[in-house]
Amino acid sequence: MPELRKDPIIGRWVIISTERGKRPTNIGRPERRVHPHACPFCPGNETATPPEIIAYRKDGSEPNKPGWTLRVVSNKYPALIIEGSLTREPQGIYDRMNGIGAHEVIIETPLHEMDLADLPAVQIRDVLWAYRERYLDLQRDHRFKYIMMFKNQGEPAGASVEHSHSQLIATPIIPKRVAEELTGAKKYYDYKERCIFCDIIRQELTDQDRIVAETDSFMAFEPYASRFPFETWLLPKAHMSSYIETEIDMHTELAVILKEVLLRLKQGLADPSYNYILHTSPVGDEYREYFHWHMEIIPKLTRVAGFEWGTGFYINPTRPEDAARFLRELTIPKETISVW
């Protein structure tokens, strides 16, 4: 059973999950490219994963058989497990609880060779919609305080399977990074009575020099104090604290701008590995005046990250304004990011 252990000094919970360490590809050098017929996420290999939780199928095909366009399954090597009780307890001066949670994999496409950025926008919309659908299901479990959706693209960014997928982790605690954002945003709200993200949006739309892409309802920009070169945030322009407030009609537009941003990064930075993480309001308190959901996209550019990783001190060698201009000025053919 995985464990959650609390750092006694700064209060951060860490998952100790030895099962996950036994994953065949977890330790060591990058594995060779898996031939599709051996890929657990490819059609025809449905039995190589735990049974599907949901799947999108257009042809009325059977569960756990080919025919799906998107599939959500439990992670075969979960960081947290769903069965059991939390059991908070002391261990000397330390604190621990059982590693209860959900860890799911969203298989984004049946096509092994396709990256998320290359999928039609409608397929990306389905991925984004699946996040929301899984969220709405998992939020009913009162043990969960937070549901985090994220994607690791490429081995340097931590992906252990090449076939394009995202992940979802539901946790019995609020991750530290999210808690910090909530606290910071609350403090600003208490002082200004405005959402800090809404103020940032206004500032960015005025300055214009950190904007990467924009649609009617969404914008993508390089944050003023970007930690990493080409760090890009994507968020709704109107105040919306939880991702679940984003309805289906907005999801198509979100898919279009996400695709555009990913294509700009891919084209401009020679197909980098990247992570993105969806930051949304915690479970059970989704509607807040002071928080604003957003997606943080971080390309993993070799070398640049080493320094920061080690010291916890961020040194960014690329001005966000320069990164934004570079990305903005790339020519992405309009038809590439059309919906279908």
Place this chain on the structure above:
Amino acid sequence: MPELRKDPIIGRWVIISTERGKRPTNIGRPERRVHPHACPFCPGNETATPPEIIAYRKDGSEPNKPGWTLRVVSNKYPALIIEGSLTREPQGIYDRMNGIGAHEVIIETPLHEMDLADLPAVQIRDVLWAYRERYLDLQRDHRFKYIMMFKNQGEPAGASVEHSHSQLIATPIIPKRVAEELTGAKKYYDYKERCIFCDIIRQELTDQDRIVAETDSFMAFEPYASRFPFETWLLPKAHMSSYIETEIDMHTELAVILKEVLLRLKQGLADPSYNYILHTSPVGDEYREYFHWHMEIIPKLTRVAGFEWGTGFYINPTRPEDAARFLRELTIPKETISVW
């Protein structure tokens, strides 16, 4: 001029340093091993670095000429620069200041082929002593609030030059990670009236199962809530909030245990890249009842780090107790870690 920019939401300062981005080896793939005669840190190439700030020389040789055993120079590609004034100012809703600070390189040995772990303990003692000596000089500059000593060993850990070296950065702000530790430790002290690190030491000495190495005055252990596999902390057993309280007689012992820990990591984990960071009390307020200096050593094991890096959520696949036993049970010949 580098800039310090503040994240408006969580209050973290980030260095935007484009000069650093122009370093020849900064972006892209690992460079080839530099042949010693082209290495800027090798004897004979002293003019390839800025002039030395201090050097240890046993033979009375001239500054900036061969003959040194250790050399401290300004970083040729500094993240922060020493000349100028801080000039804090708003930029719309954002906050910035000039990137004032010191960024130095400690060249640990004249021998290009030697890792820190392989140096005689007396030479490691000199490295550790140089940290203290530089600290004592830089703390007199009232613009600096924090002085951070750290080492990146190996390209995956962010080292851009192969020749063994550490770095020092003096900053006009307290780095977020340190501020969090101070706040957490203070909270504990306010409640318990004891240093949390001293309590952790007591707990670890009782439990014994996370101890990696021990001397009369120091201990190395795997923290209860380790973020990374084989994350190892090294600290003085007696309360000591600042690294500068550690006198020369203790430095030899510190060098011996640091060498032992680095050798255990090197032998057990096939010579991993690693980072270490010295956490000490901020400048100007070095003597605190609630803080305790320590060194955090983090081997960079491929793949394992990707997940955490992207999500800000730590999943550790190795129980600290298992990591400690593995490291403790390795046979390191006693003569290897002798002082001379």
